[in-house]
Amino acid sequence: MAGSAAIIGMGASPVARALADQPRRPPFPFDDDHGRPIDPPPPGYYKVSGISGPGLPVTAETERGGWVTSEAAVDRRGVRFKGPGSAPENALPWNDSDSGRVVSQGLIPPVKPLLHLHLRDTIVCLGGDGHYYMTGSTGDDIWKQNDGIELWRSPDLQHWDYLGLVWSIEKDGGWERQWTVRKGDYFRAIWAPEIHYINGNYYICHSISRSGIAILKSTSGKAEGPYVHALSPDRPLRNGIDATLFGDDDGAVYLTYGPALEMVRLKPDLSGYDGEWTPVTLADPDLDPAHHNRKCVRHGYRDIGFEGPTMFKHDGRYYLGVVDRFEPNRYSFALAMADKPFGPYRERHESVPCGGGGNIFKDNEGRWWCTIFGNDDEAPFREKPGIVPARFDAKGHLVADFRPRTP
Known part of the structure; x- marks a missing residue:
């Protein structure tokens, strides 16, 4: 094999060198997708990083671009990338992935x-200390693997310090340490972790696809x-993804996940359930197919979302x-x-356009913001953290705020 590699590197045709440079094909059929447990991949199997790190300051060069992590069958080999720094090992062509049409069409401010x-x-x-804390799904390719949960801190929503990997799958995980098969490849990645400050302590909820959801608590109060x-x-607490928490002003805490078809009340210290899982009801569904992902078809477009x-x-x-x-x-x-x-909920509407998959929060000055990370080609950047100013209109709907504002 070493001799073959030398031949490829020295005298092989361009076609042979291109084939040698291709990422290895996943070892299982693509339809092997039920999350069955499996032994870890061989050492060095993944060449992509499992953490994102501190990041770079925003400049004219970094305002646009970003990453598009694909899990489609046809190009599951790679990640589209545009920007400074090192490209992922499995980079794919960028094309027009950051069109910014949501801005040019006047749906959100720049x-x-x-x-x-x-x-x-x-x-x-x-947070309880007046600082802002940021997290999310990190690493080069979360459809395959990452290391755990990273955290950033800011005093003003403008300057961010990297606090590092605050929870490691391998060192701190329980059931999360198990490798599984997802869409024909080795898989172990934390998805959509959320940090919450509730009843005087910090909690992080997270999920692993095909496995389930969990809640972590800080043992230091930090x-x-x-x-x-x-x-x-x-x-796992439930089989699903995208767990989220809500702390009410009376000390009650609620947990839901996925398409939010059900919700449960937790004890104030989140040590257990304080009730039964209960269906969430929507009183006046939006039946317009143009307002729904095709996944909602099976429920007759009667879900809030997917x-x-x-x-x-x-x-x-x-x-x-x-x-x-x-x-x-x-x-x-x-x-x-x-x-x-638990509802019934009414007046379903699109909130801040392209602002999905994160959260909506109020800052130290009482102003509202919606996070955006660019999960579609309408966005001005892709898979990078951003916030859009928001306000409540006369109907009580949260919408983008075009009035001049800086964090």
């Missing part, structure tokens, strides 16, 4: 990323942890947002409102 940083599912949380499982270290829920409260009303696809492909929160946490 927005730049917070950092040039590969981060999906951006979450920003105002955002950087260390973190341990708040409950159920040996098995993944990535978030929940908050404003002016005495509960808001439940779930990501859906809007005219034709915007990845946005569909928001609905209710008088009670």
Whole structure:
């Protein structure tokens, strides 16, 4: 094999060299997709990084571009990339992935990323110390593997310090350490971790595709942890993805996940359930197919959305947002409102266009923001953290705010 490699490197044809440079084909059929447990991959199997690191400052060169991590069968080999720094080992052509049409069409104001940083599912949380904390799905390719949960801190939503890997799958995980098969390849990656400051402590909820969801708690009372499982270290709480938490002003805590079809109340210290899983009801469904991902067809378009829920409260009303696809492909929160946490919810509407898969939060000055990470080609950048100013209109709907504002 060493001799063959030398021959390829020295005198082989361009076609032979190109074949040698191709990433190795996944070892299982693509339809092997049920998350069955498997032994770890051989050493060196993955050449992509499992962390994203500190990132780079935003400049004229880093305002656009980013990463597009694909899991489609035809190009599951790679990641589209545009920007400074090292390209992923499996980089694919960029094409027109950051068209910015959501801005040029006047749907949101111009927005730049917070950092040039590969981060999906951006979450920003105002902590008990007055600082903002940010996390999300990290690493070069989360459809395959990453190392765990990374964290950043900011005093003003502009300057960000990297706090590193605050929870490692390998060192700190329980059931999460198990490798599985996903879409024909070795898989172990934390998806959509969210940091929350609830009842005086920091909690992180996360998920692993085909396995389930979990809640971690800080043992130090600090955002950087260390973190341990708040409950159920040996098995997932539910089979699903995209867990989210909501702490009410009366101390009650709620957990939902996936398309937010059900929700459960937790004990105030998140050590266990304080009730039963209960269906979430939507009183007036939006039956327009142009406002839904095709995954919602099987439910007759009667869901709030199909993944990535978030929940908050404003002016005495509960808001439940779930990501859906809007005219034709915007990845946005569909928001609905209710008088009670479990519903019934009403007035489903697209919130900040392209602002989905993260969260909606209020800053130290009482202003509202919606995170954006660029999960469709309407966005001005891709898989990087950003925030869009938001406000409530006369109907109580959260919409993009075009009034001049800086963080």
